[in-house]
Structure formats: C-alpha cells, structure tokens
Amino acid sequence: MSASEQFDGVAKSPSRITQLLPRVFVSLAAACTVLAGCASAGNVTTADRQDTFVVSASASGGRLAWARAHKRAVTAASDYCETRGMQASLGIEQMDGFEALQQQASTIRFECHPKL
Structure with missing residues (x-):
C-alpha cells in the first residue's frame, strides 16, 4: 500500500460518492440524449x-x-x-x-x- 492510500496507518477505501460517479455520469448522458431528440x-x-x-x-x-x-x-x-x-x-x-x-x-x- 502506498503512502497516499494510508492515513494514520489505516487504509482508506473509496468513498460512496466516488463509487457512484460513473453511474451518475451515465444517467446524465442518457437523459441528455433523450431530451435532445432528433x-x-x-x-x-x-x-x-x-x-x-x-x-x-x-x-x-x-x-x-x-x-x-x-x-x-x-x-x-x-x-x-x-x-x-x-x-x-x-x-x-x-x-x-x-x-x-x-x-x-x-x-x-x-x-x-x-x-x-
């Protein structure tokens, strides 16, 4: 484990927000596509x-x-x-x-x- 992954000797796990960001971006892209129409x-x-x-x-x-x-x-x-x-x-x-x-x-x- 690198020093950036540790804080006071405790390993940090990815936050819930970081885990949800890809889903949020995909949802926003889909909504924009639907609203844009053709x-x-x-x-x-x-x-x-x-x-x-x-x-x-x-x-x-x-x-x-x-x-x-x-x-x-x-x-x-x-x-x-x-x-x-x-x-x-x-x-x-x-x-x-x-x-x-x-x-x-x-x-x-x-x-x-x-x-x-």
Whole structure:
C-alpha cells in the first residue's frame, strides 16, 4: 500500500460518492440524449410555382426542438440545390408546434439559383 492510500496507518477505501460517479455520469448522458431528440426531414417536393420547392422537417424533445427542425429543413434545402450544382435561396418558412415537449415542424419554400 502506498503512502497516499494510508492515513494514520489505516487504509482508506473509496468513498460512496466516488463509487457512484460513473453511474451518475451515465444517467446524465442518457437523459441528455433523450431530451435532445432528433430531427428528420421529408422529401423535397415542387411547389405551385415553377422552380420553387418545399421541404418539411420535424423534431421533438426539449425546448429547442423548433431550432433542430429549422436547421434540418435548411440543410435539406441546401443539400437538394447542392446536388444540382446550385445554391438555395430560402423563402417563406412556416413553423408549427411551439409548446414545450410537443413535436415541432418547419416547412420552407425555397428556390435553387446558380452559384455566384
């Protein structure tokens, strides 16, 4: 036994708190994962005007679900235009579901324009 493991000639055992810390960290990580939720986007569809498209995304879980839904819709629009060698020009956005812990949705109308 090393000198750091002894105190006045008595061996110290790990405290109860030290033994519980790994469990606490795992529990916190699991809770954060559940609250963070995930966002998903639907397929890009054509709108009523030529060269105008619509994409919807939704997210649930936590206070910032609306932000994850918005980000996912913007990413889907950007990716859609990028695959065509163009850039997205975002238009009107409609948000649904602003209550806490409710599923939130973002629907964005956009156009693809040549890159400058």
